[in-house]
Amino acid sequence: xxxxxxxxxxxxxxxxxxxxxxxxxxxxxxxxxxxxxxxxxxxxxxxxxxxxxxxxxxxxxxxxxxxxxxxxxxxxxxxxxxxxxxxxxxxxxxxxxxxxxxxxxxxxxxxxxxxxxxxxxxxxxxxxxxxxxxxxxxxxxxxxxxxxxxxxxxxxxxxxxxxxxxxxxxxxxxxxxxxxxxxxxxxxxxxxxxxxxxxxxxxxxxxxxxxxxxxxxxxxxxxxxxxxxxxxxxxxxxxxxxxxxxxxxxxxxxxxxxxxxxxxxxxxxxxxxxxxxxxxxxxxxxxxxxxxxxxxxxxxxxxxxxxxxxxxxxxx
Numbered sequence: 001x002x003x004x005x006x007x008x009x010x011x012x013x014x015x016x017x018x019x020x021x022x023x024x025x026x027x028x029x030x031x032x033x034x035x036x037x038x039x040x041x042x043x044x045x046x047x048x049x050x051x052x053x054x055x056x057x058x059x060x061x062x063x064x065x066x067x068x069x070x071x072x073x074x075x076x077x078x079x080x081x082x083x084x085x086x087x088x089x090x091x092x093x094x095x096x097x098x099x100x101x102x103x104x105x106x107x108x109x110x111x112x113x114x115x116x117x118x119x120x121x122x123x124x125x126x127x128x129x130x131x132x133x134x135x136x137x138x139x140x141x142x143x144x145x146x147x148x149x150x151x152x153x154x155x156x157x158x159x160x161x162x163x164x165x166x167x168x169x170x171x172x173x174x175x176x177x178x179x180x181x182x183x184x185x186x187x188x189x190x191x192x193x194x195x196x197x198x199x200x201x202x203x204x205x206x207x208x209x210x211x212x213x214x215x216x217x218x219x220x221x222x223x224x225x226x227x228x229x230x231x232x233x234x235x236x237x238x239x240x241x242x243x244x245x246x247x248x249x250x251x252x253x254x255x256x257x258x259x260x261x262x263x264x265x266x267x268x269x270x271x272x273x274x275x276x277x278x279x280x281x282x283x284x285x286x287x288x289x290x291x292x293x294x295x296x297x298x299x300x301x302x303x304x305x306x307x308x309x310x311x312x313x314x315x316x
Contacts, residue, residue: 105238110247117250118232121257125227127180131156131172139183140171146190147201164201165215174217182223186216188258189265195315196266206273213272213282221286222264226257229290245297252303259305264293266313 110118130136137156144153147164154160157170166174175182190197199205201215227233230243239247249256268289271277277285296308305311 105240106244108237108239108244108247111251114247114250117254117256118247120254121232121250124181124184125179125232129172129175129178129180129183131170136180136183139180139187143183143187143190146187146194146197161216165213165217165219167214167217171216175220176224178220178224182220185223185258185261186219188255189219189262192259193262193266193314193316196262196313199315200265200269205269207276208273209276209278211279213279218268218282218286219261219265221282222268223261225286225290226261226264229294230257232257241298242294245299245302248303249305253305256305260293263305263308263311263314264289267293267310270313 140156141153144151144161144164156172159169161169161171164171168174203212203215230246231240232243246256246260249260253259268286271285271289271292275281275285292310293308296302296310299308302308
């Protein structure tokens with residue numbers, strides 16, 4: 001049984017005492033001089049000092065040769081590594097990860113409709129959350145009603161908001177760079193994909209971690225990171241492949257960003273469960289999720305979010 005101590009043989013104890021010695025006795029004492037067999041044989045004579053000295057000399061040369069080989073191998077590895085880095089720079093980093101290749105810019109051509117919808121999207125993301133604005137207060141209340149239709153609406157400053165995944169009793173302090181649009185994204189999610197929204201809110205799928213990500217704050221972070229990934233605040237005509245793919249979605253769907261937000265949230269939760277992640281790994285999971293979404297946006301011929309491979313995970 002595990003609680004019983006394991007009895008070791010005398011020979012094993014002798015080997016442990018031998019290994020704990022800083023300098024093995026075989027280097028400084030006659031071979032087998034302390035063995036039990038040597039004590040039994042009274043006629044035993046130690047090996048002459050001539051062989052002791054020769055053994056020490058051999059060990060010395062072995063140490064020198066092994067040190068030389070180790071240092072040489074290290075230099076060779078470093079040289080190969082530096083040469084590989086040089087080749088990567090020389091050939092334009094052709095061996096770079098896929099995410100770096102997706103970040104390569106290309107000229108974007110927008111139709112008048114795409115221009116208009118992209119301009120409107122920029123106007124939305126430049127609106128900060130204002131806790132004194134009635135419209136923003138009403139939107140926050142609407143989010144609560146959609147999340148908890150059978151519960152009484154709490155004051156705008158209450159610890160009950162933490163149940164939704166806000167970090168403080170005042171949700172207004174958690175919007176930060178996500179702005180008012182991140183709240184609009186959460187409301188759109190609740191209205192258009194209520195099944196997925198509530199399953200993520202209540203952590204209904206899979207085996208959850210003891211320290212889960214906060215739902216509402218995660219939504220604000222997803223909204224902000226999507227804006228960064230798609231470089232929506234830039235008016236540069238040269239764009240990443242992902243931004244070009246997103247512009248194509250705007251042609252047929254004026255709410256493409258909101259739909260993409262819902263999909264990204266669902267993808268994040270799926271990766272969270274697959275990795276068995278915990279709170280401290282949230283940023284890593286979010287980064288991986290956006291990388292996957294970025295690759296899907298670069299698929300040719302995709303005209304709507306509904307055509308993206310991961311969309312099937314969303315439930316209405």
